[in-house]
Amino acid sequence: MKIRKAVFPVAGLGTRFLPATKAMPKELLPIIDKPIIQYAVEEAIAAGITELVFVTGRTKRAIEDHFDANPELERALRDKGKNDVAEMVRKIVPEGITCIFLRQPEALGLGHAVLCAESVVGREPFAVLLADDVMRGDLPTAALVAEYAKAPGTILSVMEVAPQDAQNYGIVRPGPNGEVAGLVEKPKPGREPSCLASIGRYVLEPEIFDILRAQPPGHGGEIQLADAINSRATAGNVRAVTLTGQRYDCGSKLGYLEAIVDFALQHDEFGDPFAKLIARKAPCSGAEGKA
Known part of the structure; x- marks a missing residue:
């Protein structure tokens, strides 16, 4: 099946950026004049995705406002002769793209946030993009979608990290023929199975929801997406695509x-x-x- 939907888990509190994020979602922090989340949205759209599913929290209404139409602002800009700016604002969400906003009632982990999107995603394959990871150059979502088109499966975007940094990531346990045999969430120093880190871009199959629904809390007492992917990997058919562009950890x-x-x-x-x-x-x- 063609991948038409992308999930953006954006319910986090952004505590590392306090006090800036006390009233403003961290996903709207700007890189010059464009918020962090918009880079991920544009990446998804460039990969052919037409349905954007945002899993938000109580303090994230401003994200919905950013991607909503604002005819009053557009009218004010056109009245001042700023037609190019008005057009840019209008096209933040291009025609043919649908935005859907869901609420994660409690912050129970990335896996739980993805599970919250099940009612919208249904039994289709879908992409997951973490807005904290801003990409430049070769964009990974398009590469993951292309890899899925070759053969269905769970597809991860990965990059090499220094051994001392492996404890901050989900780390791939390599398998034969380039497959992923497992995924270890934030391994203890010296216990990492490799230096290949899974970063914030995924293509997942709907079976992931069945795993997440029955999965007990993992690292940090949260429902970890990495644990669910590890379950899929032990059953086979998880692959990785190495990132070729530049990644910025804007978290x-x-x-x-x-x-x-x-x-x-x-x-x-x-x-x-x-x-x-x-x-x-x-x-x-x-x-x-x-x-």
Whole structure:
């Protein structure tokens, strides 16, 4: 079946970005002039997905507002002659794309958030995109969808990480012929089965819901998506596609800052002056810097 639906779990509290996220969802933190979540949405649409399912929480109404129509704003912009800006606002959600918003009543983990989308996804394969992972260059969702088109299965986007960082990820246990034999959520230092980390892009089959529904809490006392994927892997037919683009962990402050800098340096309008600004602000080095 063609993958038409993508799930965006966006119910997290964003505590690492407090106080900025006290009243604003972390997914709406901007990289220059575009919120983090919009990069993931555009990636899904570029992969041919037409139904966007957002699993939100009590404090995430602003995400729904961002992807909703705003005729008053568009009218005000056109009245001021800003037709190009009005058109950009109108096309945040292109024609033919449907947005569906569901509520995760309690933060019980990523696996539980995905399970909340079952009533909308039904018995279809679907993609999952974590907005914290912002991608640039070759976008992974299109690669996962293409891999699924070759042969159905659970498809993960993976990347190499340093051994000391493996404890922060779901780590792949490699199997024969490039298959995934298992997935270990945040292994203890020195116990990682590889340095291949599963990052925030997945193509899943509807059987994952059956596993999640019966699954006990795992790491951190939460329903972990990695544990459900591990169950699928032990039964076979889980594969991985290595990320070829650039990933920014915008769930961390340093990753978020790195994304802002890199996107700014590539910006058509601000790239050159921003590069000069960074060069001017860079600390002095060598003998002259010590003078």
